[in-house]
Amino acid sequence: MPHAVTFQKVSRHFGSVRAVDAVDLEVEAGEFFAMLGPSGSGKTTCLRLIAGFEQPTSGHIEIFGETAEGVPPYRRNVNTVFQDYALFPHLNVADNVAYGQMIRGVGKAERLRDAEAALEMVKLPGYGARKPGELSGGQRQRVALARALVNKPKVLLLDEPLGALDLKLREQMQEELKTLQKALGITFVFVTHDQGEALSMADRIAVFNHGKIMQTGTPEEIYRRPKTRFVADFVGSSNVLSPAFTRRLGGPAEWASLRPEDIRIGAEGGHEARVTGSSFLGNATRLTLDMAGEKLTVLLPAGSAVPAPGASVRFSWEPSALHLMGTET
Amino acid sequence: MTAAAAPGAILPGRGGLGGALSDAFWRNPKLLLFVMLTPPLLWLGIIYLGSLFALLIQSFFSIDEFSGLVVREFTLKTYGELLRPSNLDIIVRTVTMAGLVTIASAIIAFPIAYYAARYAKGRWKAIFYLGVMLPLWSSYLVKVYAWKLILAKEGILSWIFAKLHLTPLIDGWLALPVVGGNSLSVSPTGTFLVFVYVWLPFMILPVQAALERVPTNLLEASADLGASPRQTFSHVLLPLALPGVIAGSIFTFSLTLGDYIIPQIIGTSHLFIGMAVYAHQGTAGNIPLAAAFTVVPVVIMGIYLWLAKRAGAFNAL
Numbered sequence: 336m337p338h339a340v341t342f343q344k345v346s347r348h349f350g351s352v353r354a355v356d357a358v359d360l361e362v363e364a365g366e367f368f369a370m371l372g373p374s375g376s377g378k379t380t381c382l383r384l385i386a387g388f389e390q391p392t393s394g395h396i397e398i399f400g401e402t403a404e405g406v407p408p409y410r411r412n413v414n415t416v417f418q419d420y421a422l423f424p425h426l427n428v429a430d431n432v433a434y435g436q437m438i439r440g441v442g443k444a445e446r447l448r449d450a451e452a453a454l455e456m457v458k459l460p461g462y463g464a465r466k467p468g469e470l471s472g473g474q475r476q477r478v479a480l481a482r483a484l485v486n487k488p489k490v491l492l493l494d495e496p497l498g499a500l501d502l503k504l505r506e507q508m509q510e511e512l513k514t515l516q517k518a519l520g521i522t523f524v525f526v527t528h529d530q531g532e533a534l535s536m537a538d539r540i541a542v543f544n545h546g547k548i549m550q551t552g553t554p555e556e557i558y559r560r561p562k563t564r565f566v567a568d569f570v571g572s573s574n575v576l577s578p579a580f581t582r583r584l585g586g587p588a589e590w591a592s593l594r595p596e597d598i599r600i601g602a603e604g605g606h607e608a609r610v611t612g613s614s615f616l617g618n619a620t621r622l623t624l625d626m627a628g629e630k631l632t633v634l635l636p637a638g639s640a641v642p643a644p645g646a647s648v649r650f651s652w653e654p655s656a657l658h659l660m661g662t663e664t
Numbered sequence: 665m666t667a668a669a670a671p672g673a674i675l676p677g678r679g680g681l682g683g684a685l686s687d688a689f690w691r692n693p694k695l696l697l698f699v700m701l702t703p704p705l706l707w708l709g710i711i712y713l714g715s716l717f718a719l720l721i722q723s724f725f726s727i728d729e730f731s732g733l734v735v736r737e738f739t740l741k742t743y744g745e746l747l748r749p750s751n752l753d754i755i756v757r758t759v760t761m762a763g764l765v766t767i768a769s770a771i772i773a774f775p776i777a778y779y780a781a782r783y784a785k786g787r788w789k790a791i792f793y794l795g796v797m798l799p800l801w802s803s804y805l806v807k808v809y810a811w812k813l814i815l816a817k818e819g820i821l822s823w824i825f826a827k828l829h830l831t832p833l834i835d836g837w838l839a840l841p842v843v844g845g846n847s848l849s850v851s852p853t854g855t856f857l858v859f860v861y862v863w864l865p866f867m868i869l870p871v872q873a874a875l876e877r878v879p880t881n882l883l884e885a886s887a888d889l890g891a892s893p894r895q896t897f898s899h900v901l902l903p904l905a906l907p908g909v910i911a912g913s914i915f916t917f918s919l920t921l922g923d924y925i926i927p928q929i930i931g932t933s934h935l936f937i938g939m940a941v942y943a944h945q946g947t948a949g950n951i952p953l954a955a956a957f958t959v960v961p962v963v964i965m966g967i968y969l970w971l972a973k974r975a976g977a978f979n980a981l
């Protein structure tokens with residue numbers, strides 16, 4: 336079975352801006368693939384290259400083994416959930432969802448039935464007669480999702496499809512999407528800048544920065560074994576330790592990553608530091624420590640005693656928690 | 665921080681008449697609306713609607729055939745006259761011309777407006793606006809007479825056609841009944857060409873404005889869902905641009921219906937509504953019939969708008 340999407344040294348430049356820069360990528364058929372990265376890192380441009388709205392400046396793209404360069408969007412069996420929804424304002428919700436089938440000549444009764452089923456899937460049953468202008472942002476996002484899903488594409492591209500939802504609905508939709516993806520067997524390429532969402536939903540993650548992929552791997556790999564400082568820092572806001580600092584903490588002179596939740600605060604052992612601040616997060620408390628000019632973040636589980644700012648504490652960690660990243664960068 | 669420099673939570677009034685007025689208008693927005701709208705509404709209500717109403721009344725009077733005086737009694741006789749074959753002819757000719765001019769304008773305007781709305785940027789956009797508006801700045805009469813020269817028998821158009829060895833094409837066209845004539849400048853074809861030229865900007869600008877408001881991502885979404893460019897055009901672009909096309913067609917249609925100069929300078933001796941109105945209120949002194957003729961475009965435009973609304977042309981507004 337060929338890969339769902341293959342990028343070989345794909346670049347897309349806008350004048351001097353290298354939105355996508357020599358990216359190599361393989362998305363396996365049927366997997367839930369997340370593209371994670373800060374704003375402006377080229378995630379949307381990558382999706383647009385797959386959808387066919389952008390043509391690569393250089394490089395080669397394949398979709399299920401077939402060359403995609405020069406193939407217009409309407410001949411790609413790929414559907415997109417747009418970052419800004421892009422619902423047709425002159426059509427009601429049902430006709431929006433049924434648009435793809437209408438284009439393919441499916442009869443009116445059948446396509447409206449399918450549209451209603453798709454709306455039910457995104458928890459919007461009976462909304463068919465409304466105009467997009469009469470929906471909230473989150474509802475529009477779900478209509479956009481239904482409109483793409485109803486076509487059962489080979490690859491579904493989702494550009495931050497849950498961005499406008501409140502936390503509860505967001506978590507619910509994450510579950511739904513994951514279940515749906517497994518049930519339909521459609522390859523999902525999911526763009527997000529929320530690392531928690533990427534970690535919890537994806538089979539594999541590609542971390543983007545400045546138009547390049549910094550690392551590709553399973554959520555576990557990305558989280559536990561970041562290859563670069565950027566990945567360590569961006570995914571789970573880790574403590575990135577300079578080689579000198581690592582040495583002072585008893586490790587080799589290499590860059591290292593130490594997860595805030597892996598640090599324990601205790602009365603004895605380990606190293607001494609001063610508490611400079613604390614903020615309550617609900618399920619945890621985040622402490623910032625200062626050890627002779629070097630900053631460290633610690634995540635204390637709920638219920639543990641929180642030292643006051645200015646207090647002197649001792650901290651330690653399991654040896655396996657310190658992840659080394661080499662001397663480069 | 666000094667006490668004098670620190671403002672309180674509520675700033676003092678600005679003072680003076682301007683300050684008092686600003687506060688009053690802010691507290692009572694309807695007052696501002698009233699002040700702003702009264703003069704134009706008075707003008708519209710009395711001068712415009714009043715004269716339209718006077719016109720309507722006139723059309724229900726009739727003319728005494730012996731004395732030539734207006735008989736101020738309610739009658740439908742004048743409207744009956746309107747239905748005489750010679751007058752009906754004028755109406756049919758004018759409406760057909762207005763319809764054809766509108767369709768042709770829409771077809772020519774759409775690609776130009778599309779280019780300007782989607783692709784033209786910066787300097788090219790300025791050039792577009794200049795190109796569309798420039799003809800509007802020169803006198804309408806100058807343009808019409810210029811066209812008379814262009815379309816004349818020895819004019820530049822027939823010269824070009826002769827150079828291209830295409831003279832038989834013009835001759836063949838002019839030999840056709842209804843649209844033909846002695847030369848382009850005295851044929852209905854000539855009238856049509858000049859009407860299209862003169863009213864085209866009134867179609868381009870509203871269509872361009874409407875197209876400009878269609879977000880690019882809707883066209884992408886349509887393509888993404890499998891629609892070919894033609895399908896995207898008919899299912900997304902056209903419905904969303906339709907209010908602009910309708911607005912443009914209201915201009916081209918009503919301007920053609922009411923014009924009496926172009927068909928007089930370029931065209932056959934057959935009358936158009938505007939020319940009939942001109943003749944009846946002037947030399948013939950038949951004000952009631954002139955008024956009845958004037959009511960025709962008003963009624964036609966009313967029907968047109970009603971049909972457009974029923975067809976859903978304004979749904980995207």
Ligand SMILES: Nc1ncnc2c1ncn2[C@@H]1O[C@H](COP(=O)(O)OP(=O)(O)OP(=O)(O)O)[C@@H](O)[C@H]1O
Nearest residue numbers: 349352353354373374375376377378379380381528
């Ligand atoms: N059409 C364009 N013309 C010029 N520059 C562009 C264009 N599209 C994108 N860019 C630039 O390319 C870079 C990547 O943009 P892209 O939209 O892919 O980012 P993103 O990762 O999706 O960001 P976000 O999370 O904010 O949506 C940005 O610097 C952007 O300014």
Ligand SMILES: [Mg+2]
Nearest residue numbers: 378379418494
């Ligand atoms: Mg984006």
